[in-house]
Amino acid sequence: MADETTPVAVAPAPTPAAPKPAAAKxxxxxxxxxxxxxxxxxxxxxxxxxxxxxxxxxxxAAHNEALGFPGTLVDGWEQKAVAKMGELLGKYRSLRVYxxxxxxxxxxxxxxxxxxxxxxxxNMPVARQDLMRSVYRRYxxxxxxxFPKLVGASDMTQDVLDxxxxxxxxxxxxxxxxVFCPYGIDTAEVTMAAxxxxxxxxxxxxxxxxxxxxxxxxxxxxxxxxxxxxxHAGRPRRGRARRHRCGGQVPARCPWRRxxxxxxxxxxxxxxxxxxxxxxxxxxxxxxxxxxxxxxHPKPEISACSSATTSR
Amino acid sequence: MNLxxxxxxxxxxxxxxxxxxxxxxxxxxxxxxxxxPTTPAPTTTGGVAxxxxxxxxxxxxxxxxxxxxxxLGWLFHVGLALVLLRHLRYFTEPxxxxxxxxxxxxxxxxxAMAAGLxxxxxxxxxxxxxxxxxTPSDHLMLxxxxxxxxxxxxxxxxxxxxxxAVKTFFLGLMVFEINPLPAHPGLYLHLGMVVLLMIVFPVxxxxxxxxxxxxxTRNQVDNPRESRHIAPWAAQLDSKN
Ligand code: HEM
Ligand code: SF4
Ligand code: SF4
Numbered sequence: 001m002a003d004e005t006t007p008v009a010v011a012p013a014p015t016p017a018a019p020k021p022a023a024a025k026x027x028x029x030x031x032x033x034x035x036x037x038x039x040x041x042x043x044x045x046x047x048x049x050x051x052x053x054x055x056x057x058x059x060x061a062a063h064n065e066a067l068g069f070p071g072t073l074v075d076g077w078e079q080k081a082v083a084k085m086g087e088l089l090g091k092y093r094s095l096r097v098y099x100x101x102x103x104x105x106x107x108x109x110x111x112x113x114x115x116x117x118x119x120x121x122x123n124m125p126v127a128r129q130d131l132m133r134s135v136y137r138r139y140x141x142x143x144x145x146x147f148p149k150l151v152g153a154s155d156m157t158q159d160v161l162d163x164x165x166x167x168x169x170x171x172x173x174x175x176x177x178x179v180f181c182p183y184g185i186d187t188a189e190v191t192m193a194a195x196x197x198x199x200x201x202x203x204x205x206x207x208x209x210x211x212x213x214x215x216x217x218x219x220x221x222x223x224x225x226x227x228x229x230x231x232h233a234g235r236p237r238r239g240r241a242r243r244h245r246c247g248g249q250v251p252a253r254c255p256w257r258r259x260x261x262x263x264x265x266x267x268x269x270x271x272x273x274x275x276x277x278x279x280x281x282x283x284x285x286x287x288x289x290x291x292x293x294x295x296x297h298p299k300p301e302i303s304a305c306s307s308a309t310t311s312r
Numbered sequence: 313m314n315l316x317x318x319x320x321x322x323x324x325x326x327x328x329x330x331x332x333x334x335x336x337x338x339x340x341x342x343x344x345x346x347x348x349p350t351t352p353a354p355t356t357t358g359g360v361a362x363x364x365x366x367x368x369x370x371x372x373x374x375x376x377x378x379x380x381x382x383x384l385g386w387l388f389h390v391g392l393a394l395v396l397l398r399h400l401r402y403f404t405e406p407x408x409x410x411x412x413x414x415x416x417x418x419x420x421x422x423x424a425m426a427a428g429l430x431x432x433x434x435x436x437x438x439x440x441x442x443x444x445x446x447t448p449s450d451h452l453m454l455x456x457x458x459x460x461x462x463x464x465x466x467x468x469x470x471x472x473x474x475x476x477a478v479k480t481f482f483l484g485l486m487v488f489e490i491n492p493l494p495a496h497p498g499l500y501l502h503l504g505m506v507v508l509l510m511i512v513f514p515v516x517x518x519x520x521x522x523x524x525x526x527x528x529t530r531n532q533v534d535n536p537r538e539s540r541h542i543a544p545w546a547a548q549l550d551s552k553n
Contacts, residue, residue: 046440091545093344094528100335101523104450105385106435106442107377121444130445142515143449151516152447175529178350180377182367182385183520184529186348 043110047119055162056169059209066213070202077201078156082139084197085132089140094189099136101183102126108177108185114170122167125177125187131163132190161203168194169205314481317503318490324510331514332522339526345543346528353534360533367530380435388428392457394421395464402475402482419468426461429454453516456505463502473499 061071074080089096108125110116115123122128130152137144137153144153154160173188198204354360366372371389374382398418401407433454436446467473473496484491493499512518525531542550 043441046444090342091345091543093339093342093526094346094348096342097339097523097526097528100519101517101527103517103520104442104445104447105374105381106439106445107374107381109441109445111377121441124441124445126445143512149448150452151449175348175350178529180373182371182374182377183524184350184373184527186350186529189348 044116044119046121048121051114051118051120051123051170052166054170055166057206058165059204059206063206063209063213064199064202064204067199067204067209069199069204069209073202077161077203081161081197081201082135082156084200085136085193086140088193088196089136092189092193094186095193098129098183098185098189099133099140102129102133102181102185105182108181108187111177111180112171112187113174113176114172122163123170125181125185128167128171128187129185129190131160131167132194135160161198164194164198165203165205168198313495313500314490314493317481317493317500317507318485320504320507321485324507328510328513335514335519336522336526339522343543343545344528344532345546347532347534347536347541348528349532349534350529351534353532355534357533360531364525364531368524381432384428384431384435386428387424388432388457391421391423391425391428394418395425395461402479403486405479405483422461422465422468426458426465429458429461433458449516453512453518456509460502460505460509463498463505467496467498467502471496471498 065071089099104126106126109127110124112123112125112128115121115125122131134152134154135156137151138148138155139145141151141153143151148154168191171187171191173191175186175188178184178186178188195205195208199209349360354363363372371382371386374385394414395418397411397414398421400411401415404411433451435442436451436454437443474494477492477494478499480491481493493503509518
C-alpha cells in the first residue's frame with residue numbers, strides 16, 4: 001500500500017506510556033491485505049449453465065476394464081443404469097431416504113462452494129441431487145410414472161447422463177450441505193451412487209479409473225514400488241498412499257522421499273500452496289526426519305507414519 | 313354426499329396408514345452400511361435421541377442454515393401441530409382435558425399456519441434459487457395446505473357450519489356408522505382437500521416427516537472406533553477376501 005521509502009506509522013501512538021519497543025522497524029513488516037470483512041455473505045446470482053463446459057474426460061476402455069467395468073457405454077445403458085439405481089436403493093438407506101425426503105426448502109442452495117464459486121444453479125446441492133431424484137421419481141415412484149411433469153421427473157436420457165457426468169464430477173463429496181439440511185440429506189451419498197451407476201454402464205472418469213487401476217496394480221507389486229514412480233509428484237498414487245497411510249504403528253518409510261505420495265502438485269509448483277509444503281518441511285525438520293526434498297536425503301525410517309502422511 | 317365422504321375417508325385412511333407403514337418398512341429393511349453421522353455427532357444413543365428431538369421439535373439444522381426458512385417453516389409446522397391436536401375433539405368423546413385446554417391456542421395457530429405457508433410460498437416466487445428448484449408439485453402442495461387452512465379458518469370465523477353434526481359424522485365413521493354431514497360448501501371443500509392430502513402423503517415429499525427419523529447422518533451414533541459397524545452385504549464381501 002504505502003510507498004517503500006516512506007516509513008509507515010503503524011498505529012497513531014496513543015499514550016506516551018505505552019511500552020512498544022517492537023514497533024521500531026515498521027517499514028519492514030510484510031504488508032498483507034485481508035479482504036474486507038462482510039457482515040452478510042453475498043449469495044451469487046444464478047448463472048445458468050456457467051459450468052456446462054466443464055466436461056471431464058471419459059475413461060478409456062482399458063482403464064474401465066482394468067477395474068472390471070464395461071469399456072465403453074454399453075448397449076441399453078439407460079435400462080441398466082436405472083436397474084443399477086434400484087440395486088443401490090436397496091443397499092443404502094441413505095440413498096433411499098434422501099431420494100424421498102427432500103422438500104425443496106432451499107436451505108442448502110447457497111451452501112456448496114462449487115455453487116458459491118460458479119453461480120451455476122446445478123451446483124446447488126438440491127439441484128445436484130435432483131439430477132438423480134428426477135430419474136428416481138420417473139422410474140420408482142407412482143406420481144413420477146403418472147405425472148412426470150408435475151413432480152419434475154425425467155427419463156434416463158443422454159442429456160441426463162451428460163449432466164450427471166458434469167455435475168456429479170463437480171462435487172467433492174465434502175458433505176458440507178448435509179450439515180445444513182434439516183434432514184441431513186448428504187449429497188455426497190447421491191454423488192457416490194451416481195458415479196457408481198455411471199461406472200457400471202461404462203462411463204467412468206478418466207483420472208479416477210486410470211489412477212484407481214494404477215493403484216490396484218501397485219498394490220499387487222512387492223515393495224519397493226516400481227522404479228521412477230516418484231517422478232510425478234502430482235499424480236495421486238492411491239495404492240501406495242494408502243499403504244503408507246495405513247502403517248500406523250508399523251515402521252514405515254517416509255513417503256515423500258520416494259514418491260511424494262500424498263501431495264497435490266500445487267504444493268510444489270503453485271503459490272501460495274507452497275507455503276503448506278514449507279509447513280510440512282518444518283514439522284519434519286523438527287521431528288528430525290528428512291524434509292520434503294525427495295532425492296537428496298538418506299532413506300529415513302520413521303515409526304509412526306500416520307500423522308505425517310495423512311496431512312493432506 | 314354422506315356416503316361419498318365416508319368412503320373417501322375410509323380409503324384415504326387406509327392409504328395413509330398403509331402407505332406410511334410400507335415406507336417405514338422399506339427404510340427399516342434397507343441396510344445403512346456406512347457410519348456417516350454429520351459431525352459433531354453424539355457418541356451415545358441418548359445423545360442421538362436428544363439430537364433427533366432438537367431436529368424434529370426445533371428444526372435445529374435449519375435454524376443454523378437459513379433464518380427465513382426456519383421462521384416461516386417453524387411457524388407453519390407448530391401451527392399445524394396445534395391445529396391437528398385441536399381437531400382431536402372431533403374424534404373423541406369425552407374430550408381429553410389437555411385437548412380442551414389447547415382449544416383457544418389452536419384457533420390462533422390456524423393463522424400462524426396460514427401465515428407460514430403464505431411466506432413459504434412467496435419464497436418460491438421471490439427467491440431466484442428457490443424458484444429454480446421448485447416444481448409444480450411444490451407449489452400445489454403449498455396451495456393444498458393453504459386451501460385447507462383458509463377454508464378451516466373461514467368456517468371458524470365467517471361462515472359457520474354445524475360442528476356438532478360434523479362430530480357425529482366422524483364419531484360414527486369410527487364405529488362404521490354413516491351419519492349425515494352438514495351440507496356446506498366450505499366443509500365439502502375442506503374435507504375434500506384433507507382427503508387428497510392424506511392420499512398423496514405416502515408418495516410425496518411429505519415423506520420427510522417419517523424420513524427424518526431414518527436419516528443416517530442424523531440418527532447414527534458416532535462410535536465407529538468403539539464398535540465395528542458393518543451391513544450384512546458388506547460383511548459378505550469381507551468374508552470373500
Ligand atoms: C415429524 C414431523 C415433521 C417435521 C420434523 C417436519 C420438518 C420440516 C422441515 C424442517 C421443513 C423445511 C422447512 C420448510 O420449508 O418449512 C418442512 C417442510 C414442509 N413440511 Fe414438514 N415436517 C413434519 C411434518 C409435516 C407434516 C405432517 C406435513 C403436512 C401434512 C408437513 C408439510 C410440509 C410441507 C408442505 C413442507 C414444504 C414447505 C415448502 O414447500 O416450502 N410436514 N418440514
Ligand atoms: S458434498 Fe458436494 S454438493 Fe455438498 S457441499 Fe460438498 S461439494 Fe457441494
Ligand atoms: S436443505 Fe435438504 S430438504 Fe432442503 S432443499 Fe436442500 S436437500 Fe432438500
